[in-house]
Amino acid sequence: MSGFDAQSVDREFFAGTKRAALMAVGIGRPALDSHRPRGPQLDFGRDFSTI
Known part of the structure; x- marks a missing residue:
């Protein structure tokens, strides 16, 4: 799903990585x-x- 708080997910699960x-x-x-x-x-x- 889109429209979620990606920065919070990154901070919680991917801190210190390039992911x-x-x-x-x-x-x-x-x-x-x-x-x-x-x-x-x-x-x-x-x-x-349609354009």
Whole structure:
């Protein structure tokens, strides 16, 4: 996922190295009651433009 605090992850896990966080990946299984229906898909012609 993007949009996480990469500097904090770097400070916590990669201090003193040349490594840096690029993204965070959640690994695991969702809770049994956490599933919900898929949201509507965007309509390409309405929501996107091609340059």
